[in-house]
Amino acid sequence: xxxxxxxxxxxxxxxxxxxxxxxxxxxxxxxxxxxxxxxxxxxxxxxxxxxxxxxxxxxxxxxxxxxxxxxxxxxxxxxxxxxxxxxxxxxxxxxxxxxxxxxxxxxxxxxxxxxxxxxxxxxxxxxxxxxxxxxxxxxxxxxxxxxxxxxxxxxxxxxxxxxxxxxxxxxxxxxxxxxxxxxxxxxxxxxxxxxxxxxxxxxxxxxxxxxxxxxxxxxxxxxxxxxxxxxxxxxxxxxxxxxxxxxxxxxxxxxxxxxxxxxxxxxxxxxxxxxxxxxxxxxxxxxxxxxxxxxxxxxxxxxxxxxxxxxxxxxxxxxxxxxxxxxxxxxxxxxxxxxxxxxxxxxxxxxxxxxxxxxxxxxxxxxxxxxxxxxxxxxxxxxxx
Numbered sequence: 001x002x003x004x005x006x007x008x009x010x011x012x013x014x015x016x017x018x019x020x021x022x023x024x025x026x027x028x029x030x031x032x033x034x035x036x037x038x039x040x041x042x043x044x045x046x047x048x049x050x051x052x053x054x055x056x057x058x059x060x061x062x063x064x065x066x067x068x069x070x071x072x073x074x075x076x077x078x079x080x081x082x083x084x085x086x087x088x089x090x091x092x093x094x095x096x097x098x099x100x101x102x103x104x105x106x107x108x109x110x111x112x113x114x115x116x117x118x119x120x121x122x123x124x125x126x127x128x129x130x131x132x133x134x135x136x137x138x139x140x141x142x143x144x145x146x147x148x149x150x151x152x153x154x155x156x157x158x159x160x161x162x163x164x165x166x167x168x169x170x171x172x173x174x175x176x177x178x179x180x181x182x183x184x185x186x187x188x189x190x191x192x193x194x195x196x197x198x199x200x201x202x203x204x205x206x207x208x209x210x211x212x213x214x215x216x217x218x219x220x221x222x223x224x225x226x227x228x229x230x231x232x233x234x235x236x237x238x239x240x241x242x243x244x245x246x247x248x249x250x251x252x253x254x255x256x257x258x259x260x261x262x263x264x265x266x267x268x269x270x271x272x273x274x275x276x277x278x279x280x281x282x283x284x285x286x287x288x289x290x291x292x293x294x295x296x297x298x299x300x301x302x303x304x305x306x307x308x309x310x311x312x313x314x315x316x317x318x319x320x321x322x323x324x325x326x327x328x329x330x331x332x333x334x335x336x337x338x339x340x341x342x343x344x345x346x347x348x349x350x351x352x353x354x355x356x357x358x359x360x361x362x363x364x365x366x367x368x369x370x371x372x373x374x375x376x377x378x379x380x381x382x383x384x385x
Contacts, residue, residue: 055083070109105152287331292326
């Protein structure tokens, strides 16, 4: 488009293209036909001058492009008006088309083109009164020039109104996009949190059950009683896993938001599961009266659970030591085993989950070979995240 409209003027992007079925385009065609017929009728009434009729009619029909090509429309119309005044006779209704076109320059042209149109408009009006014979009313040229300028100002006001409406629409669209992005981010964070919980629950329980089932298989024929005990522990761990999965999945339900999740008070039971599965665990908890919030307690529980699960999977059930200490501001946790330094952390998904939990609370975590061999997981979390 040769002369862009409000969009470029206000750096908001081009306005939507106007289609022939657009109400504004239909209005422009109707206006152009009406004004063209009016001016053609006046030209015929003045005398059967073919050139005057063509120029007069074209002034009206040019208004079809007043929104798309406002400056070009105005310049072409002004040339036609001055040509009629120069070669035929002073215009009667002919300036009607010119003033409509100048309004369109103020309303739809870019800022620079709009100013150019105003300057050309003042020049065209001045040239017109120099061409036509003097009129009985001396103030008439000034009144006409003022009217032309008012038409341009009215166009500018119309452009400002549309610009504000477009900016309001843009702000509403930006706000809606931001809202959708926030909803999508919240949903993604919720999925990640639930996936992490499920991973912790299933990973721990399945590994303990595998250890117990393997032990039962090895001793079932030699010691049926001990084998049955191991299988009962498999059943117990499985039931506990299902209960915990129910609590985790219950977070998806609005009416289950207050279901308790495991914390520091549940560590004895957790360590007992691993010890019963053949992973000797010694645990020392020295909180010195520090209050551990449910959020911090869940992070401590899941970190120990994942670390001991890795001991069972990759350290061959080597003995492990769990230590928890706290002061007024921080809680420190370590899980150290006596397995191989090269045991690693498997796929690393569990370590990523532990790091996400700890860092979400503003804490730090490290995992790597221990000072005396084996593998060590150490983290520090603030008691008031």
